[in-house]
Amino acid sequence: MTTEAKEANLPVAEPQVQDADVLVIGGGPAGTTAATLLxxxxxxxxxxxxxxxPRFHIGESLLPMNLPILERLGVLEQVRAIGVHKVGADFPVPDEAGTTHVFRFERAIDPQYGYAFQVRREEFDQLLFNHARANGVDARDEIAVERVEFEGDxxxxxLARDKxxxxxxxxFRYLVDASGRDTFLGNKLKLKRRSRLHQSAAIFSHxxxxxxxxxxxxxxxxxxxFEHGWYWLIPLRDDVMSVGAVCFPEYLKQRRGDNETFLIQTLQARPSVWARMGDAERIAPVHxxxxxxxxxxxxxxxxWVMVGDAYAFxxxxxxxxxxxxMNSAERAVEVVDGALREPGRESALQRAMEKRLKRGLGHFSWFIHRFTTPVMQHLFAHPRNDWQLEQAVISMLAGDVFDNRAVLRxxxxxxxxxxxxxxxxxxRAVRGWLKRRRQIGQSFDGDTLQAGNP
Incomplete structure (x- = not known):
């Protein structure tokens, strides 16, 4: 009911039902990719x-394996125009001042692209949203899904409400949940599980x-x-840098004062990071x-099917x-299209999608859960290419973790x-393991940190 109707005490008709073959919840990269291709x-x-x-969002660093998807969507050149060319990833070596290992994507095993882009997500996401509209999607922003009703299973x-x-x-006939960290269906169906292997939080700004x-x-x-986690520095256009830290829960509990002060103190903890911040000026809120x-x-x-962060982060x-x-969105398109055309194939298509995506997630997760251990720090500080292992790690950094058997082996x-x-x-490894177990055992309230002021 509109405000005017309420004030005039006028009868209001029930909202007209709008029909669709597919409803996609969420207009980020995963949602727009699925919607466009469907x-x-x-x-x-x-x-x-x-x-x-456009709206602010974190996650500005794309991978080389994004580029074939962007090419299939038909937006690669548009993304190139708004992006910063990225040839690799830098990993400074702890305790070795001035030493940085650069893992260049061109050294991956069978690289499709030897580079990627850094993008401002507000520009990137809006580009994909507009592109979905241009491809015939009824794409609407500022309208939130409040409830989904089931018939049987x-x-x-x-039911949605606009601004x-x-x-x-x-x-609709099929639902694609691309709601990101809102995990719409995950919360509704009580499927969401906090990771017991890895907990952290982030603080960042531009x-x-x-x-x-x-x-x-x-x-x-x-x-x-650094001792309490790790930093990212992501170059963007117009001399802007996204700078942030992902930290262990117990470190964040030490926070005193406002978020900006805490972020600056955190950046000062690593000389190789702070040295690059000498002439820096913050131009965005601290998130x-x-x-x-x-x-x-x-x-x-x-x-229904979940894609992207709606399923896992x-x-x-x-x-x-x-x-x-975006990769899971492409796989979801195969599921939805196949199920709508041949309903009897739905279960088989879904199982194949889950098997493939969980395999790729598993490889990323394995590295991430061990990234801060002394063993992984040693291996990244002393890379060797025996049996093409360094190239396989670069392939993983490029996103090639699904179908390339040479990489997977x-x-x-x-x-x-x-x-x-x-x-x-x-x-040393046992000490690192015990430290991680203590960190995992710490409970962390996601509301401890609130967005700061500009």
Whole structure:
């Protein structure tokens, strides 16, 4: 009911039911990818985004394996125009001042692209949202889905409300949940599970005037460790740098004062990071978010599928979020299209999607859960390419963790190498393991940190 109708005490008709073949919840990269490709296959697609584009979002670093998806969507050149060219990832070596290992994507095993882009997510997401509209998607922002109603075990109706308070009802045949960390279905169906293996939180902002690397490496993402977690430095256009820290829960509990002060103190803890901040000026609010890692116990069900962060979110240390979202969206398109055309294939298509995506998530998660251990720090500080293991790790950093058997074989060998080094470094490794277990055992309230003021 509108405000005017309430004030005039006028009768208001029930909202008209709007029909669609597919309803997509969420207008980020995963949602727009799924919606665009489904519309191209001839389906009537409605996409609903609760926020208004453009809107700020973290996750600015794309992977080389994003680029074939962008090419298939038909937006690669548009993204190139708004992006910063990235040839690799920098990992400064702790305790070795001035030493940085650069993992260049061109050295991956069978690289499709030897580079990627850094993008401002407000620009990138809006580009994909507008592109979905241009491909026939009924894409609407500032309209939030409040409830989904099931008929039997299948979702059939969604109730949504726009910014003005007007109610909308949508009837659909298939639901794609691309709601990101809202995990709409995960919460409704009580599927969301906080990771017991990895908990952290992030604090970050945008700065102008941060020192960049020289030459071709000027666009690289920097991943730098410190005692309480790790930092990211992501170069963006117009001399802007996204700078943040992902920290262990017990460190964040030490916070005193406002978020800006805490972020600056955190950046000062690592000389190699702080040295680049000498002429920096903050140009955006300080944002903070907690309880980073989770997964849902199911990815699919009768008449629905989750994509991207709606299903799982792992620590962003390897910048996998946008790629995993868009990659899972492409797989979801195969499921939805196949199920709508041949309902009897739905279960088989869903099982194949889950098997493939969980395999890729598993490789990222394995590295991430061990990234701060002494063993992994040693291996990243002393990279070797025996049996092409360094190239396999670069392939993982590029996002090639699903179908390339040569990469997958070598990543399994890398795990054996990790185990051998863990035995050799047993006392130090045990201390690192015990420290992680203490950190995991700490409860962390995601509301501890609130967004600061500009």
């Amino acid at each position: 519309a191209r296959k001839g389906w009537k697609v409605v996409l609903l985004e609760k926020a208004r584009h 299948r979702p059939r109706t969604a 003005a308070g007007n109610a909308h009802t949508f009837r 700065f102008r005037g941060v020192t960049r690397r020289d030459g071709a490496d000027a666009g690289n993402i920097t991943v730098d460790r 903070a978010t907690g309880n980073y890692s989770y997964t849902c116990s199911r990815m699919t069900g009768p008449g 792992i620590d962003p240390v390897f910048s996998s979020g946008v790629f995993l979202g 070598r990543l399994r060998i890398f795990r054996l190498l990790y185990a051998a080094n863990a035995l050799a470094m047993a006392p």
